[in-house]
Amino acid sequence: MNGFLIYVAKRFGQLVFVVVTGVTLAFLIAHFSPVDPVEQTLSLVTSFGATDPRSVEILRQSLRELYGTEGSLIEQYFLFWGRVLRGDFGPSLSAFPTPVMTIIGRALPWTIGLLTLATLIAWVVGNTLGAIAGYFRNSRAMKVVGLFVMALQPIPTYISGLTLLIIFGFLWPVLPISGGAQLNLEPGMTWAYISSVIQYGTLPALTLVLVGIGGWFISMRSLVSNIVTDDHVVYAELGGVPSRTVFSQYVARNAMLPQVTGLALSLGNVFGGAVIVEFIFNYPGIGKLMVAGIYAGDYSLVLGVTTFSVIAVAVAVFLIDITYPLIDPRVKLG
Amino acid sequence: MFKVLRDLLRYNREFLFGSLLIAIILAVVVASYFAPYDEMMTYAVIPDMPPGSEYWLGTNSRGQDMFWQLAASMRNTLIFGIVVALISRVIAIAVGLISGYVGGKTDQAIMAFNDTLGALPNIPILLLLVFVLRDQMTWPVLALTAALLGWTHDSRLIRSVALSLRTREFTRHAAFSGMRTTQILLREHLPYVMPIVFFTTMNNLIWAIGLEVTLSILGFSDINRPTIGGMIYWANAHSAMVAGIWWWIAVPMVAVVMLFIGLFLLAMSVNEYIDPRSRLARMGA
Amino acid sequence: MTEVLDFKPAVTQAQDVLTIRDLKAYYVNDMFGVRREVRAVDGISLTVRRNEVYGIAGESSSGKTSLIKTLAGAIRPPMRVVDGSVNFSFGDTHIDVYAEPEKMKAARWQNLSYIMQGSMSVLNPVRRIKHAFNDFAFRHMGLDRRAFRQRVESHLQKLGLDPNVLEAFPHQLSGGMRQRVTIALATVCEPEFIIADEPTTALDVLVQQDVLGLLKEVQARLGSSVVFVTHDMSVHAAITDRLAIMYAGRLAEEGPTQAMFDNPQHPYTAHLIASLPRIGDVSTRKSLAGKPPSLANPPSGCRFHPRCPIAIDRCSKEVPEMLPSAIGGRVACFRAGEVAVK
Ligand SMILES: Nc1ncnc2c1ncn2[C@@H]1O[C@H](COP(=O)(O)OP(=O)(O)OP(=O)(O)O)[C@@H](O)[C@H]1O
Ligand code: SF4
Ligand SMILES: [Mg+2]
Numbered sequence: 001m002n003g004f005l006i007y008v009a010k011r012f013g014q015l016v017f018v019v020v021t022g023v024t025l026a027f028l029i030a031h032f033s034p035v036d037p038v039e040q041t042l043s044l045v046t047s048f049g050a051t052d053p054r055s056v057e058i059l060r061q062s063l064r065e066l067y068g069t070e071g072s073l074i075e076q077y078f079l080f081w082g083r084v085l086r087g088d089f090g091p092s093l094s095a096f097p098t099p100v101m102t103i104i105g106r107a108l109p110w111t112i113g114l115l116t117l118a119t120l121i122a123w124v125v126g127n128t129l130g131a132i133a134g135y136f137r138n139s140r141a142m143k144v145v146g147l148f149v150m151a152l153q154p155i156p157t158y159i160s161g162l163t164l165l166i167i168f169g170f171l172w173p174v175l176p177i178s179g180g181a182q183l184n185l186e187p188g189m190t191w192a193y194i195s196s197v198i199q200y201g202t203l204p205a206l207t208l209v210l211v212g213i214g215g216w217f218i219s220m221r222s223l224v225s226n227i228v229t230d231d232h233v234v235y236a237e238l239g240g241v242p243s244r245t246v247f248s249q250y251v252a253r254n255a256m257l258p259q260v261t262g263l264a265l266s267l268g269n270v271f272g273g274a275v276i277v278e279f280i281f282n283y284p285g286i287g288k289l290m291v292a293g294i295y296a297g298d299y300s301l302v303l304g305v306t307t308f309s310v311i312a313v314a315v316a317v318f319l320i321d322i323t324y325p326l327i328d329p330r331v332k333l334g
Numbered sequence: 335m336f337k338v339l340r341d342l343l344r345y346n347r348e349f350l351f352g353s354l355l356i357a358i359i360l361a362v363v364v365a366s367y368f369a370p371y372d373e374m375m376t377y378a379v380i381p382d383m384p385p386g387s388e389y390w391l392g393t394n395s396r397g398q399d400m401f402w403q404l405a406a407s408m409r410n411t412l413i414f415g416i417v418v419a420l421i422s423r424v425i426a427i428a429v430g431l432i433s434g435y436v437g438g439k440t441d442q443a444i445m446a447f448n449d450t451l452g453a454l455p456n457i458p459i460l461l462l463l464v465f466v467l468r469d470q471m472t473w474p475v476l477a478l479t480a481a482l483l484g485w486t487h488d489s490r491l492i493r494s495v496a497l498s499l500r501t502r503e504f505t506r507h508a509a510f511s512g513m514r515t516t517q518i519l520l521r522e523h524l525p526y527v528m529p530i531v532f533f534t535t536m537n538n539l540i541w542a543i544g545l546e547v548t549l550s551i552l553g554f555s556d557i558n559r560p561t562i563g564g565m566i567y568w569a570n571a572h573s574a575m576v577a578g579i580w581w582w583i584a585v586p587m588v589a590v591v592m593l594f595i596g597l598f599l600l601a602m603s604v605n606e607y608i609d610p611r612s613r614l615a616r617m618g619a
Numbered sequence: 620m621t622e623v624l625d626f627k628p629a630v631t632q633a634q635d636v637l638t639i640r641d642l643k644a645y646y647v648n649d650m651f652g653v654r655r656e657v658r659a660v661d662g663i664s665l666t667v668r669r670n671e672v673y674g675i676a677g678e679s680s681s682g683k684t685s686l687i688k689t690l691a692g693a694i695r696p697p698m699r700v701v702d703g704s705v706n707f708s709f710g711d712t713h714i715d716v717y718a719e720p721e722k723m724k725a726a727r728w729q730n731l732s733y734i735m736q737g738s739m740s741v742l743n744p745v746r747r748i749k750h751a752f753n754d755f756a757f758r759h760m761g762l763d764r765r766a767f768r769q770r771v772e773s774h775l776q777k778l779g780l781d782p783n784v785l786e787a788f789p790h791q792l793s794g795g796m797r798q799r800v801t802i803a804l805a806t807v808c809e810p811e812f813i814i815a816d817e818p819t820t821a822l823d824v825l826v827q828q829d830v831l832g833l834l835k836e837v838q839a840r841l842g843s844s845v846v847f848v849t850h851d852m853s854v855h856a857a858i859t860d861r862l863a864i865m866y867a868g869r870l871a872e873e874g875p876t877q878a879m880f881d882n883p884q885h886p887y888t889a890h891l892i893a894s895l896p897r898i899g900d901v902s903t904r905k906s907l908a909g910k911p912p913s914l915a916n917p918p919s920g921c922r923f924h925p926r927c928p929i930a931i932d933r934c935s936k937e938v939p940e941m942l943p944s945a946i947g948g949r950v951a952c953f954r955a956g957e958v959a960v961k
Contacts, residue, residue, distance in 0.1 A: 017446070018453045025454070026462060033466030154598035156544045158551050158566070159587050166583075170575055229695060235741040238693050239755040240727030249754070253745050265452075272457035276548055290458065291552055294465045306462040313455045329745060329788045 004325050015318040022310035027080050030303050031073070037299035038063045041093055044297060066090045067300065084311075089304030094296035100304035103289065110180050111285030114201060115274055118208035119263070125209070126216025127259055131252045133217070134224025146221065153214025157273040161207040161280040168203055176200045178282040204281045211273055212266075219262065223255040230254070257328050264320040271313050342603060352599030355592050362589075363412060366405035373406035373560050385581050392581040395572045400585050407560040408589060411543055414477055414561070418542035419535050421481035426488040427531060431519045433489070434496025441497075445490065452486035459483070460545070464554045472556060473546075480545050488534040492527045499523050529604070536601030540594055547590060562586050635708065636812055636844045637667040637690065642703035644689040657914045659685035661868035662703075664941070669811075672838060672845045674859030674876060676852060676891065678911060682868040683848045684736055687814050690846075691733050692716045692723050707731065709811050729759045732805040736816035736848075739797060742789040748800055749785035752807065759808045774807050775800075778833055795826035802830065806837045813838070816848045831858055852895050856880055861948075864888050867912040867922040870941060874948020884950040887923050889958040921952070929954055 030037075041063055046056060064070050067090065068079040083089060089100035129149070133142040169177040181187070182196040227233060228251060236246045275287030282288065286309055293301035325331040342349040371378045377397030385392040391400035433444040463479055464471050499505055499522075508518045543562075549555050550563025553571075557564055565586040569575075574582040641664050646657040659682040667673045675683050688694055690705050705716040707723075709730040714722045735741045742751055752771050760767055772782035780799055789797060798818065805813055815834065819827040835858055838845050847859055855862050855876060863873040864887060872885040883889040890907055909926040912918055918925050924934040933953055944950040 014446075014450070014453075018450050021450050022454050022459075025459060029459070029462050029466055034470060150598075150602075151595065154540065154594035155591055156547065156594065158548060158563075159591060162566070162583065162587065166575060166580075231735060231737060231740040232743045234693065234695065235733070235735055236743070236754065238691060238727060238733050238735075240724050240729075240758075241754045245754055249746060249750070250743050254743070257745075268453065268455035271455045272548070275457050275461070276551070279552060290461055294461060294554070299465075302462060302465045306458045309458045310454060314453065317453060327745070330790050 003331060007325055007331050008322050011318055011321045015314055018314045018317075019311050022314065023081065023084055023307055024077075026303065026307045026310065027077055031076065036069070037067050038069060040297060041299060044093070084307060089307070090300040092293075092298055092301045094293070094298040094301065100300050103301065104286065104305060104308055107284060107286045107289045110283060111274060111278070111287065114204055114208070114278075114283065114285060115270060117201075118205040119212060119267075119270055121205070122209045122212030123216055123259070123263055126213040127220045127256065129213075130217040130220025131224050131247075131255060134221040134255075135228060135247050135251055137225060146217075149214045149217045152210060153218060155211070157207065157211045157276050158280065160210045161204075161277050164203050164207055164210075165280060175203055177203060180284040200283075204277045204283050207277050207280075208270070208273055212270065215266070216259065216262075220255060220259060223258060224251055227251050227255050253327075257324075260320065260324050260327065264317045267313050267316050267320070271309060338607070342607060346603045346606070348599045349603035352596045352603065355596030356600065359408060359412075359589070359593050359596065362405050363409045366402070366409045369402045369405065371402070373402065374558060382577075382579055391585050392579075394568070394582045395574070395577070395579060396568065400581060403560055403565060404585055404589055407562045407565050407586065408593075410473075410560060411546060411562045412593075414473055414546050415539045415543040417474070417477045418480045418484065418545075419538045421478065422485040422488070422538055422542075423531060423535060425481070426485040426492060426534070427524070427527065429485070430489040430492025430527070431496050431523055434493040434498075435500055435515070435519060435523065437497065437500055441493070445493070448486050448489055451483070452490075454483075456480075456483050456545070457548070460549065461554070464549065471554070473559065476546070476549070476555065477542075480542055484538060484541055484545075488531075488538065491530050491534060495527050495530060496523055499526055529607075533601055533605050536597050536604070540597050540601075543590075543593070562590050634668045635666045636669050637665075637846075638706045638708075639663060639665050639690060640704050640706075642686075642689060642705060643701040644685060644694065645699055645701050646685075646697050647699050648697050655915055658868050658917060659698075659914055660689055661914075661917070663868075663870055664703075665863060665870065665873060667812075667844050667846060669844055670842045671860040672835070672847055672858055674855040674862040675846065675848045675865060676850060676855055676862060677865030678850060680911060680914070681865045682914065683850070683865055684816055685868075686865065687816055687846060687848055690716070691731070691814055692720065693733070707812065728755050728808050728810065730810050731812040732808065732810045732814070734801055734805045734813070734815040734818045736820075739794060741801060742797065744789055746788070747785065748787055748789070748792075751800075751804060752785070755804055756807050771803075771807060775803050778803050778806075778837075779829070795822055795830070798822060798826070798830055799833070802833060802837070806841070809841050809843075811841075811843050813843055813845045814848075815845060817850075818847075819854065820849060820851070827854075834858070852891050856895075864891065867917055868914055869922060870949075870951060871923065872944065872948065872950045872952075873941075874944060874946050874950075878946040879948065882946050882956075883958060884944045884946060884948070884955045885952045886927050886929055886954075886958045929957060 038060060042056060042060055045059065068076055068083065070076070071079070087101050089104075091097040092100050092103055095103060126149075129142075129145055133139070133146050136142055165177050168175045176182075176199055179200055180197065181193060181200050185193045185196055187193055232254075233246065233250045236250045241250070271287075274285065275290060277283065278285045278287035279291050286305060290302065290305045290309070292298075293305060343353065366373070375398075379389065379393050379397055379399050381393055381395050381397040383389050383393040385400075389399055389401070391404060393399050394403070429444060429448065433441045433448075436444075460476075460479060460483070464476075467475065504522060505518065508522050513521075546555065546561065547563035547566070550557070550561050551566050551570070553567050555561065555564065557567055563586075566583060569579075569582040569586070572579075572582070574580070641662055642660055643658070643662055644660040646659060648655040648657075661682075663686060675686065677683050685698070688698070689700060692705070694700060700717055704718075707714045707716065707726065707730070709726060712722070712726065712730070714726055716723050742748070749768075749771075753767075756771070757767055760770065762770060768785075771785065775782050775784065778799055780796065780803060784792060784796065784800060792800065802818065805815075813834075818834065819830050822830060831854065834845070834847075837843075847855075849855065859876045861874065862876040862879055864871045864885065866887050872879065872883070872888045874884070879888060880892055883892055907926050912922055912925070918935070920933075920935040920937055921927070921930070921939050924930045927934065931953065937953075939951040939953050941949045941951045942955075945956050950956075
């Protein structure tokens with residue numbers, strides 16, 4: 001149990017380290033940008049019509065406070081941290097005066113749902129197929145699957161997404177290609193709404209699954225074909241242990257360990273993929289929010305979403321990391 | 335080196351096929367230097383012509399010949415990828431070799447930094463940068479940023495090899511005979527890590543090009559400069575699919591798939607060549 | 620090779636548990652058009668009898684592990700059995716290992732068990748020891764779970780292990796304990812035949828004594844046959860009844876252990892025995908001149924000839940056959956028996 005605590009403490013230290021680096025980076029990028037958010041916002045506001053200079057000056061002052069661009073660099077830095085810790089990124093400009101955090105809160109469940117589901121499906125299916133392909137290296141069926149996956153693997157998110165969009169949006173329009181759920185339905189625990197969410201989520205999720213499966217398949221297959229020559233596997237086969245047990249308990253269980261770490265490491269990329277998928281399918285999650293914020297020139301929204309997603313990814317990585325000892329007794333028991 | 339290449343071409347079907355795809359793409363890139371009109375020009379040819387004998391890959395709604403557009407885009411996209419890969423290679427090799435050679439606490443500190451940087455999600459950070467820089471975000475700036483984000487994984491791989499070289503006889507020998515550290519690293523250690531460097535370069539190219547295409551599709555790069563992602567961006571902006579001009583979107587998609595599969599096959603076969611264990615697996619039975 | 624049966628010592632067929640005939644197993648590497656063969660087992664014939672400890676000795680890389688992997692049907696690519704046969708006889712069951720893999724599979728752990736070289740890594744790192752016993756032995760014992768557990772516990776106790784190790788993971792045990800666990804695992808089903816590859820090499824001397832004693836005791840109690848592999852001649856002297864000496868993938872000599880130590884027939888055997896440390900002997904033992912042979916490209920004629928102190932012309936041209944020796948064993952040497960032990 002002691003080993004477990006030390007392990008968790010270490011991982012937590014890493015989490016803090018990553019979050020501090022990410023937040024600092026976001027702050028520095030925003031601070032040293034040649035664009036002054038206050039002036040940018042002002043020009044955006046004033047472009048809607050003539051505003052008298054005095055009220056512009058008042059607005060400028062309050063915007064400075066809002067964006068925390070007053071005081072020395074250090075003061076601004078700590079001010080920024082204060083806001084990050086409070087989860088207060090100010091009001092969104094494009095949806096004034098809704099707080100950025102409220103908008104993020106609305107988008108968050110969509111992204112979490114989509115990503116969790118798609119990532120888990122890709123991980124489970126990719127690893128299962130990869131393990132089978134690695135263990136039964138001479139199976140014809142697995143060779144065909146392998147060839148298929150190899151062709152699929154290098155195809156990037158946007159190509160898979162666009163292809164699915166074209167197939168199911170234009171050639172054979174059976175699935176919705178835009179949005180998170182049917183608009184005229186009241187969100188809630190009704191069957192109509194849930195089935196609509198599932199329908200709308202199918203193509204985005206399928207894209208992420210197709211993109212994700214290949215990597216897991218290939219790495220698992222090579223892990224397994226290495227592990228089958230490990231002493232403990234050879235020994236179990238020599239011991240006449242039934243093939244099913246050898247495969248599941250001796251081969252797959254050991255090959256799974258690096259794949260859990262791999263899952264944690266891949267989350268950053270998975271999130272990047274989600275941005276493009278949400279954009280392609282107009283899915284109402286964090287990624288689309290970020291892109292929309294950039295299009296709308298919404299400074300506080302973009303800074304807020306970026307900072308938030310850096311932290312969220314780090315926390316997700318941490319959560320996966322601390323499940324690792326549950327499957328590897330060498331870590332748990334020190 | 336030449337013999338290795340010949341062996342790979344002769345005995346490794348993946349390598350052969352990958353090389354073929356890349357050769358086609360390089361031929362297209364070379365063709366871009368013989369374009370009949372400036373690549374930035376619009377309405378140079380009759381718009382919306384389907385692929386045929388006159389316009390091999392058709393023309394788009396902006397009056398551009400898709401073939402010449404593709405050639406210029408492929409060139410620009412590849413150059414971007416290569417620049418990113420080169421810069422990040424230099425960083426990865428330097429960090430990996432030094433960290434592995436020094437070892438101990440310094441190595442641990444470098445690797446902690448390395449992993450932290452690697453754990454940050456790239457896309458949000460890049461998007462924030464794109465947002466604040468706007469028009470100043472030219473492709474060289476983007477390339478530099480991508481290179482600064484994309485070396486951490488490879489430096490770790492290189493470091494693990496360098497770590498094993500550290501205790502070898504020849505390293506002690508070289509250090510004893512008064513060779514300077516930089517000399518030891520460059521002359522003695524670098525050759526050992528070159529195979530991994532080659533393998534990671536392929537993967538890094540794929541990653542960098544993917545990044546560029548992603549940002550271009552979103553419209554976050556210089557959209558007037560032809561790139562693969564830019565082609566898709568314009569096709570989307572003109573609702574090419576709805577308008578029935580399918581080749582506008584199909585051409586860049588097929589091209590990028592060819593490029594990625596080509597690079598991927600090269601990376602896989604080279605990796606197999608380096609790693610004796612997967613050689614065994616390949617022999618099967 | 621029709622005369623393979625000729626060499627057999629005067630032992631009735633019924634006593635032979637294991638019969639190997641002209642066995643050849645190579646590591647074949649085929650990559651980028653270059654074929655490389657390592658002839659790790661190159662034409663070996665031998666028999667192992669009931670209730671004996673049969674030793675196999677030889678320097679590192681002489682092919683000891685390859686030989687016993689082949690006889691246990693444990694080969695993996697790139698290794699291939701090129702020629703020959705391996706037969707086991709357990710009571711009325713006769714198994715041709717490479718012709719009847721299913722029968723062989725059924726016999727594993729029931730009749731035949733194996734202690735692998737490097738037993739440190741043969742236990743699954745993510746499962747408890749008790750699961751290893753369940754997986755390997757439960758099927759063969761015909762007991763219910765509780766009785767099985769009791770049986771395993773008492774077996775462990777007989778081997779000086781606390782039954783609590785069943786709840787441990789391999790990484791929690793010391794090297795000596797792990798080695799004992801693998802011996803317990805290999806003997807719990809009381810098999811007629813046990814193959815042990817360097818079971819004591821990684822252990823320190825005291826633990827080594829314990830483990831050897833243990834193995835010998837189990838063997839004597841069960842009346843089983845043990846094939847015992849080690850490069851350590853003193854271990855052979857202590858534990859084996861008969862001994863085979865391997866050199867470069869072939870047998871050099873085979874015979875009753877004691878007689879071989881007293882009167883080695885092959886110059887290589889003589890060298891191995893002479894290089895054993897002896898109490899009171901302060902002279903430095905000279906090692907063999909020359910390099911160990913390459914198994915990819917072995918020397919012509921007698922494989923030992925480049926290093927043999929008494930080699931003659933014929934040795935580099937003809938391959939010496941295994942023929943009955945003066946001490947009731949077999950030897951492959953044109954000048955057999957002409958070596959004097961110092
Ligand atoms: N997987 C392999 N591929 C190619 N050659 C191999 C392989 N495994 C072993 N060999 C070679 O086969 C020969 C015999 O090896 P083996 O392990 O049988 O020797 P050994 O007598 O058991 O040695 P040791 O005392 O070190 O255990 C050696 O030359 C070795 O290099
Ligand atoms: S056959 Fe010749 S070379 Fe071989 S051991 Fe005998 S004497 Fe030496
Ligand atoms: Mg061995």
